Amino acid sequence: MDLKGQVHKFGDDVNTDYIISGRHKFKTLDMKELAKYVMEDLDPEFYSKVKAGDFIVAGSNFGCGSSREQAPLAIINANISAVVAKSFARIFYRNCINTGLPLIECDTEQIDEGDELEVDLQKGVLYNRSKGIEIAITPLPDVMLKILSDGGLVEHFKKYGTFNFD
């Protein structure tokens, strides 16, 4: 799978309250509606700036804080193709794999706002086309690859009725 798009850059410790605020997420299960408020507290214009396929790029500990699964779902529904960060918080990491939002863990020092990225998930390489460089991606653990290849945890359970990693 090839992903292509432009970079929207954020810093370290972007928490799930910033991704989707509590004042919105308790109201509805309509994720298209929630997507309008994604990243609102960091950048009120964010939703209107995003073009389909764009990337969120950040520093370390992306997705820390609350366990809300509305965070990856709002990002998916804002048409972001993947989140690229130096590291991810644990619950968010699991929630992304379960809901099918690709996560790319790599060094993000040489990625800036507006850069054009291309990602080859099979090869595990990220290309920064604006800077003409290649950045290696940390591979996902096998368990997570299995869930992703089944199409997320809902599909995994539909197929097996329980966890099946054999």
Added chain:
Amino acid sequence: MGKTIAEKILSTKSGRDVKANDIVVAELDFIMGQDGTSPLAIQAFQEMQARRVFDPARIAMVIDHSAPSPLEGVSELHRQMRSFAGEQGICFYDIGDGVCHQLLPEQGHVVPGDLVIGADSHTCTYGAINVFSTGVGSTDLAAGLISGKLWFKVPETFKFVLNGQLPAGVYSKDLILHLIGDLTADGATYMAAEYAGEAISGLSVEARFTISNMAIEMGAKAGLMEADQKTLDWVKEHSTKSFTPVKADADAVYARVKEYDVSRLEPQVARPHTVDNVAPIGEVAGTPIQQGVIGTCTNGRMEDLRIAASILKGRKVKSRLIVAPSSRQVMLQATREGLIEIFLESGAAVVTPGCGPCVGTHNGVPSDGENVISTANRNFKGRMGNNRAFIYLGSPATVAASVIRGEISDPREYLR
């Protein structure tokens, strides 16, 4: 080679001899969802084409984050939870019953040695009574409801050895804020925290919950303590379940060990807008405060209310004060002891037991430019519903002292 508490509990529950970084599928003793996460889990449960939960006696759903409902959209989600819980026969706590993290231990659902998941990041709270408990999202919750299992990466453990005794006017909240300030928001990511030492032994079980509750604020997956006599007495008072406490081996392997001497610690305050932006009280004293909050899963227990009431007794607040007891039981006990009267007389608004204004859904959204001091566990920008407000975090004593003066104040001045 010896094992940590996390390695032992995950070995027992997976039926395998596992160590840090192994991946296991383990049996869950208890599962919890709240009103911010359960509706999505119920949707996933249906999409997974499941009909019945694995065991209704080992599941609780709690309406606490937005309770009573402030909006019709929320009311509809609450209705879905009531309906699902009713059909499945699972334990249900409705508006006014309390915060999930108070209810699970208080109502005896979780006991030492258990493996527990909750669709709320502060599920790590029960580590204070020797439970490996951790937060998950809604789809993991749904998988747990169906199978009674979840997959885990066995975490490495970060051991905190806390020496000395906390001085007067300094509490477990100050201690955990100090640790988070020292280690930062990702200082223990993917790890289990194990808290040990005489400072922990010296604390009540209620005070220990505050420390385990905030393990997630440094990225930890669990915030574990061994069960001592205080733990055993507390658990037996609250639960009729049988249990086997789990101790770490003397030769357990830790990813990191850090020692602290707490005997000279001062009251600590987390400044806007991150929990790890911590300063001793002297650096922030005098900051004007428009609203105080006492409550939440971090600091809404009896001991917290008693400390706050001892400072507020016979005094009037200058800032607005909102008090949210952590459960119906706590509010009843606080009423019997006359604490609710003290709060009301001081000028506080006492609200429904539950999450209170912590997560910006209801019960006291600050206005633009206002400063709030709260006993909660998060001060992210916008957390309380307004991204132009500023949130400081401190102990119940610090909040009580600050609302009396209308500015951040050292509680030790009220204890002389």
